Amino acid sequence: SVRPQHRDEAAEQSDPSAAMNAPERHKAYLLEDDEQRVEYSKDQKIPNAGLFKLNKEDHTIGNLLRMQLLRDETVKFAGYQCPHPLEHHTLVKVQTTGKSTTPIAALKLAIEDVRAEFEHISLEFSVRRRLPSGRAVCVCVPLTCSYVSKNAQEKVRELNEEA
Amino acid sequence: PGPRAALRRTTAMVDVYDVREFGVHESFAAPSPGQEAAAPRETTRETTTQAASSSEAAAPGAQRRYADVISSKLRIEVTASTDEEVEFELVGVDVSLANALRRIMIAEVPTMAIESVYIEENTGVMHDEVLAHRLGLIPLRVDPNEFEELVDPDDATDVNTIVFGLEVRAPVNELPADAPRRKLDATDAVPDDEADRRPGGPKHTTRITTADLKWLPQGDQEAFLKDEPARPVHDDISITKLRPGQAVSLEAHGRKGIGKDHAKFSPVATASYRMLPRVDLVQDVVGDRAVALKQRCPLDVFDLEDLVGPPASDNSGDDSGDGSGGVVQRAVARRPRDCTMCRECIRVIDDVPFGDDMGDYVKLRREANHFLFKVETAGQLAPLRILHDALAILKAKCDKWQTELELSGGAITEPDATAL
Numbered sequence: 001s002v003r004p005q006h007r008d009e010a011a012e013q014s015d016p017s018a019a020m021n022a023p024e025r026h027k028a029y030l031l032e033d034d035e036q037r038v039e040y041s042k043d044q045k046i047p048n049a050g051l052f053k054l055n056k057e058d059h060t061i062g063n064l065l066r067m068q069l070l071r072d073e074t075v076k077f078a079g080y081q082c083p084h085p086l087e088h089h090t091l092v093k094v095q096t097t098g099k100s101t102t103p104i105a106a107l108k109l110a111i112e113d114v115r116a117e118f119e120h121i122s123l124e125f126s127v128r129r130r131l132p133s134g135r136a137v138c139v140c141v142p143l144t145c146s147y148v149s150k151n152a153q154e155k156v157r158e159l160n161e162e163a
Numbered sequence: 164p165g166p167r168a169a170l171r172r173t174t175a176m177v178d179v180y181d182v183r184e185f186g187v188h189e190s191f192a193a194p195s196p197g198q199e200a201a202a203p204r205e206t207t208r209e210t211t212t213q214a215a216s217s218s219e220a221a222a223p224g225a226q227r228r229y230a231d232v233i234s235s236k237l238r239i240e241v242t243a244s245t246d247e248e249v250e251f252e253l254v255g256v257d258v259s260l261a262n263a264l265r266r267i268m269i270a271e272v273p274t275m276a277i278e279s280v281y282i283e284e285n286t287g288v289m290h291d292e293v294l295a296h297r298l299g300l301i302p303l304r305v306d307p308n309e310f311e312e313l314v315d316p317d318d319a320t321d322v323n324t325i326v327f328g329l330e331v332r333a334p335v336n337e338l339p340a341d342a343p344r345r346k347l348d349a350t351d352a353v354p355d356d357e358a359d360r361r362p363g364g365p366k367h368t369t370r371i372t373t374a375d376l377k378w379l380p381q382g383d384q385e386a387f388l389k390d391e392p393a394r395p396v397h398d399d400i401s402i403t404k405l406r407p408g409q410a411v412s413l414e415a416h417g418r419k420g421i422g423k424d425h426a427k428f429s430p431v432a433t434a435s436y437r438m439l440p441r442v443d444l445v446q447d448v449v450g451d452r453a454v455a456l457k458q459r460c461p462l463d464v465f466d467l468e469d470l471v472g473p474p475a476s477d478n479s480g481d482d483s484g485d486g487s488g489g490v491v492q493r494a495v496a497r498r499p500r501d502c503t504m505c506r507e508c509i510r511v512i513d514d515v516p517f518g519d520d521m522g523d524y525v526k527l528r529r530e531a532n533h534f535l536f537k538v539e540t541a542g543q544l545a546p547l548r549i550l551h552d553a554l555a556i557l558k559a560k561c562d563k564w565q566t567e568l569e570l571s572g573g574a575i576t577e578p579d580a581t582a583l
Contacts, residue, residue, distance in 0.1 A: 025424045028423050029421070037563065037564070037567045061263070063259040064260060066259070067260075112561075114260070115558055116229070117233050118554055118558050121239060122551065122558070125547065125551060
């Protein structure tokens with residue numbers, strides 16, 4: 001259900017069981033008012049180590065970033081947890097060798113590399129054009145799609161004219 | 164509203180965008196990638212460590228190792244594509260990435276579905292809440308990109324809500340007064356559409372189907388949805404049934420949502436992958452054993468190919484049952500893709516030739532980074548559209564993370580002095 005704003009009290013009065021049992025579904029993916037998406041805490045005892053708390057995220061991101069971090073030679077340790085299924089956050093612990101990266105830099109690089117990989121995959125499924133101006137443009141038109149959005153169709157037409 | 168407000172906005176799934184070229188993609192093999200790749204590199208580096216700038220400058224060559232490696236090992240091929248389902252292969256990625264894609268397709272690609280039902284009249288047998296639940300599960304063919312998410316239920320507008328009306332009155336049946344009451348018997352069980360709907364017809368049951376749902380355009384919706392009117396995917400889904408005199412009159416409001424919120428929003432019947440099977444013959448399988456192996460496999464994975472064998476009189480250790488011709492046949496796994504891992508080829512069968520040790524010859528394994536995806540749509544979006552949206556969502560998540568990490572820049576420091 002959608003996030004009830006000022007409806008909270010009314011909802012709780014009419015359906016008390018909902019308040020006691022499972023949390024509302026939107027709490028799994030919508031940030032709370034006082035929550036940041038990422039919280040970083042530097043490890044007090046271990047050098048070049050830190051813990052990222054990713055709020056409202058799950059294994060989808062956690063495992064992906066962890067695997068990518070492990071591919072980085074400067075990363076000494078990388079691991080992730082989703083400590084409890086009813087508490088919607090993921091922890092990623094990173095330790096680097098400290099010679100050239102910090103945990104934050106390592107994570108940023110990991111995110112960048114993962115982004116590049118997704119970009120590459122989606123390029124494979126799209127119409128790509130290098131415009132005469134040098135600008136590289138990509139129109140994600142799913143091939144053989146019955147639901148191609150009008151925007152995409154128009155853009156492809158524009159691109160073909162421009163190119 | 165500061166940067167946080169921006170982060171809360173609905174994911175914008177852009178159809179056209181400038182490509183951020185991290186590596187050299189073969190279709191863009193032109194001189195500029197070097198500069199374009201370097202530019203985003205600089206800006207990201209600057210915001211991180213200032214002190215270690217010398218090592219950063221040396222890094223670009225080492226850093227771009229990964230993006231270049233992607234191009235060389237990643238391969239995608241669509242093997243089958245229909246309106247209902249797409250099968251494609253993703254080779255050269257890690258399982259975490261394939262799984263992330265699968266999870267997003269199931270749970271985070273938005274669609275539209277009915278959420279709130281305002282019932283004016285329901286004299287049918289089906290309870291209000293059951294009827295409302297069923298309406299929610301009906302897949303709606305509406306492009307979710309045209310809509311915004313409904314954040315506050317009180318603020319339903321034409322940009323975030325779609326309205327359907329359902330109004331059916333079952334015609335009153337006219338039976339002659341002296342018609343005998345009879346018990347229902349088996350012949351009443353099978354509904355006949357024509358007879359059902361005919362007023363006063365013999366069966367007298369009115370079935371409400373998806374065809375009875377009428378889209379009620381609100382505000383500007385008629386304009387921005389003019390080429391693709393909102394309608395259910397199927398027009399023959401039974402919603403409920405009414406007897407003579409009963410009626411249902413309601414207004415159903417739909418909104419945009421994701422699978423994580425409620426399964427009704429999931430665009431896929433399911434999205435799954437399997438890893439490419441690898442059938443390894445660790446020892447040569449020849450002669451009669453080869454024939455037996457080929458016969459065992461229900462998927463016909465194996466083929467027999469001829470070898471120019473040693474002379475029949477020579478004892479080669481294996482049973483080459485063919486005494487006269489001298490041509491020995493060897494089994495090969497010709498179609499590992501068809502293998503379902505049923506293990507019938509290695510199953511221990513007593514009292515049958517070659518029955519008990521096939522497992523020493525055949526090893527069933529899987530290729531680690533070769534994924535065979537199957538994405539079956541529930542009807543709201545085309546299968547490739549679902550894939551496209553999933554990739555866009557994942558990219559947007561990465562961008563959001565990067566922005567957040569920059570915002571939390573207060574915690575960024577130099578590497579600790581004690582390097583390990």
